[in-house]
Amino acid sequence: MNKNEVYRFLDQKQVWHQITEHAAVYNMEQLEQVCLPYPGCDAKNLFVRDDKRRNYYLITVKGDKRVNLKDFRRKQGTKPLTFASPEELDTLLGLIPGAVTPLGLLDDTECRVAFFIDRDFWQEPGLIGVHPNDNTATVWLKADDLVALLREHGNPVQVVDLD
Numbered sequence: 001m002n003k004n005e006v007y008r009f010l011d012q013k014q015v016w017h018q019i020t021e022h023a024a025v026y027n028m029e030q031l032e033q034v035c036l037p038y039p040g041c042d043a044k045n046l047f048v049r050d051d052k053r054r055n056y057y058l059i060t061v062k063g064d065k066r067v068n069l070k071d072f073r074r075k076q077g078t079k080p081l082t083f084a085s086p087e088e089l090d091t092l093l094g095l096i097p098g099a100v101t102p103l104g105l106l107d108d109t110e111c112r113v114a115f116f117i118d119r120d121f122w123q124e125p126g127l128i129g130v131h132p133n134d135n136t137a138t139v140w141l142k143a144d145d146l147v148a149l150l151r152e153h154g155n156p157v158q159v160v161d162l163d
Helices: 003-012 069-076 086-093 102-107 143-153
Strands: 017-021 043-050 056-062 081-083 113-118 127-130 137-142 157-160
Touching: 003 017, 003 102, 003 137, 043 086, 043 127, 056 086, 056 102, 069 081, 086 102, 102 113, 102 143, 113 143, 127 143, 137 143, 143 157
Parallel strands: 056 113, 113 157
Antiparallel strands: 017 137, 043 056, 043 081, 127 137
């Protein structure tokens, strides 16, 4: 799905969302330069795989949070983890580096990627800001709605406490 297809999909599903268009951003430092309506609700996304390239994970946390992959591995019982390649990102989610987003899971037709989202997104106001498969905008959604959409699509989804 491209950006406009994501918007149409959200409209068709009657999911509340708000769109903030901005210049392309490729990392959290660049996003800090953008005036966002819900500061503190923006998401950082890590696309990782196990050492055998059998299992893929999308880990989503608030933008100011760090993820320790060794701790994540221990808590979730995975094999050793490393960042997936740009080719794997394109093949599985149709995304480029800098545009990684949970909405890319809607293009994961085989539902190979497991989604882990940090419980912090349920703190007031309960919103999450993610790219619409394109890093020139941020779409604000209710965290509950995002999780429901991805579960309906069929990807494994877990809400977890990520330190």
